Amino acid sequence: xxxxxxxxxxxxxxxxxxxxxxxxxxxxxxxxxxxxxxxxxxxxxxxxxxxxxxxxxxxxxxxxxxxxxxxxxxxxxxxxxxxxxxxxxxxxxxxxxxxxxxxxxxxxxxxxxxxxxxxxxxxxxxxxxxxxxxxxxxxxxxxxxxxxxxxxxxxxxxxxxxxxxxxxxxxxxxxxxxxxxxxxxxxxxxxxxxxxxxxxxxxxxxxxxxxxxxxxxxxxxxxxxxxxxxxxxxxxxxxxxxxxxxxxxxxxxxxxxxxxxxxxxxxxxxxxxxxxxxxxxxxxxxxxxxxxxxxxxxxxxxxxxxxxxxxxxxxxxxxxxxxxxxx
Amino acid sequence: xxxxxxxxxxxxxxxxxxxxxxxxxxxxxxxxxxxxxxxxxxxxxxxxxxxxxxxxxxxxxxxxxxxxxxxxxxxxxxxxxxxxxxxxxxxxxxxxxxxxxxxxxxxxxxxxxxxxxxxxxxxxxxxxxxxxxxxxxxxxxxxxxxxxxxxxxxxxxxxxxxxxxxxxxx
Numbered sequence: 071x072x073x074x075x076x077x078x079x080x081x082x083x084x085x086x087x088x089x090x091x092x093x094x095x096x097x098x099x100x101x102x103x104x105x106x107x108x109x110x111x112x113x114x115x116x117x118x119x120x121x122x123x124x125x126x127x128x129x130x131x132x133x134x135x136x137x138x139x140x141x142x143x144x145x146x147x148x149x150x151x152x153x154x155x156x157x158x159x160x161x162x163x164x165x166x167x168x169x170x171x172x173x174x175x176x177x178x179x180x181x182x183x184x185x186x187x188x189x190x191x192x193x194x195x196x197x198x199x200x201x202x203x204x205x206x207x208x209x210x211x212x213x214x215x216x217x218x219x220x221x222x223x224x225x226x227x228x229x230x231x232x233x234x235x236x237x238x239x240x241x242x243x244x245x246x247x248x249x250x251x252x253x254x255x256x257x258x259x260x261x262x263x264x265x266x267x268x269x270x271x272x273x274x275x276x277x278x279x280x281x282x283x284x285x286x287x288x289x290x291x292x293x294x295x296x297x298x299x300x301x302x303x304x305x306x307x308x309x310x311x312x313x314x315x316x317x318x319x320x321x322x323x324x325x326x327x328x329x330x331x332x333x334x335x336x337x338x339x340x341x342x343x344x345x346x347x348x349x350x351x352x353x354x355x356x357x358x359x360x361x362x363x364x365x366x367x368x369x370x371x372x373x374x375x376x377x378x379x380x381x382x383x384x385x386x387x388x389x390x391x392x393x394x395x396x397x
Numbered sequence: 398x399x400x401x402x403x404x405x406x407x408x409x410x411x412x413x414x415x416x417x418x419x420x421x422x423x424x425x426x427x428x429x430x431x432x433x434x435x436x437x438x439x440x441x442x443x444x445x446x447x448x449x450x451x452x453x454x455x456x457x458x459x460x461x462x463x464x465x466x467x468x469x470x471x472x473x474x475x476x477x478x479x480x481x482x483x484x485x486x487x488x489x490x491x492x493x494x495x496x497x498x499x500x501x502x503x504x505x506x507x508x509x510x511x512x513x514x515x516x517x518x519x520x521x522x523x524x525x526x527x528x529x530x531x532x533x534x535x536x537x538x539x540x541x542x543x544x545x546x547x548x549x550x551x552x553x554x555x556x557x558x559x560x561x562x563x564x565x566x567x
Contacts, residue, residue, distance in 0.1 A: 076415040169542025304541035
């Protein structure tokens with residue numbers, strides 16, 4: 071690990087003041103950042119510890135949603151009684167991720183910002199445009215079994231590894247951000263950037279900006295499912311995952327909010343898929359049509375070709391379960 | 398950097414490089430070698446300790462971030478002449494072979510039983526709002542962050558199950 075300066079900030083204003091300079095990173099749980107620093111994939115010159123900031127609460131919002139402080143741990147969020155009752159897809163997604171020890175340390179803000187688990191990003195002996203812009207992408211013709219089929223570019227085929235963010239995307243969450251220029255909210259759908267030719271820039275956050283909270287809109291109701299397909303039944307990243315909020319009324323689909331993990335560089339959501347489902351009678355043929363729309367632009371890279379049929383089947387399984395009568 | 402760590406009820410003054418992980422501080426600077434270094438990347442769980450009662454991977458956190466926290470290691474849970482209930486149960490159920498992962502397993506399980514008591518659901522819990530039982534399936538899922546390469550999992554699960562049941566009755 072490279073040497074760095076360490077500053078423990080007492081409040082948000084101090085953290086923002088200390089965060090000037092491109093070499094500075096905030097540290098909260100540190101479960102991903104320190105791992106990457108040990109490998110010198112990331113080598114910040116300065117860490118600003120934000121664990122003493124007052125960002126640890128979960129509060130009801132005026133509109134009937136929840137404001138989740140950026141420092142709320144994945145464990146506490148998954149176990150929150152309100153989340154379990156009214157946003158169960160979020161509890162399920164959190165519980166499907168990592169291990170008990172990691173969930174106790176990993177935070178809401180940090181989870182959104184975790185880096186890809188692409189093998190070549192971690193391996194400093196290989197080219198990677200995300201780690202070292204302009205060096206190339208070893209994954210496209212390499213071991214890409216776990217990597218993306220949607221939203222990729224010739225420069226990067228990395229996936230975003232979060233489960234939590236997939237559920238938040240399905241729920242229409244917003245990210246509260248604070249910087250020297252003040253506070254603002256960013257819809258999660260606008261928060262991440264496609265890789266294009268700058269895969270090292272993953273979000274719209276500017277240097278020195280801090281995530282302070284995630285806002286959940288009021289409960290979406292419906293049947294909520296998080297289905298994660300992976301190589302082991304526990305403690306493994308998703309090959310494909312689906313977060314679904316689906317309601318059926320009078321035999322027709324009244325609501326379909328669907329987000330996907332393991333497919334793209336960000337938690338993936340496609341309004342055309344949802345539009346094709348809403349108003350229709352659930353059927354295998356309909357679910358197949360939805361998959362056609364979702365996967366129209368999907369591109370495998372050899373090792374991950376299997377994700378295309380796997381996504382089709384996982385989506386069908388989730389929609390079947392979500393629309394079954396009496397459960 | 399100068400800071401203090403509270404470990405197993407004792408306060409220690411340290412002056413360490415900011416890069417020092419909590420695990421290295423415990424092992425190399427405080428002589429508490431019960432916590433083990435396996436992968437050093439949060440994948441194996443051998444380094445598990447409790448911070449303010451919660452289990453974490455001590456390899457994936459900086460020692461200097463834990464001033465003011467209450468840290469408990471395997472040395473703080475029991476002694477050879479005064480074993481903790483889980484330590485006794487691991488002996489009774491043969492929950493180890495080489496023993497390298499055992500301190501992490503026991504620290505993890507000690508905190509995990511508290512998580513069950515607090516009603517935390519897991520990935521295998523059917524009803525997110527119901528009280529959880531310490532079933533084999535629940536224990537296996539909740540302990541998936543602790544690997545045992547001797548594969549003593551049946552004994553580990555039996556030991557944890559026995560203590561979880563005793564504590565649920567208490």
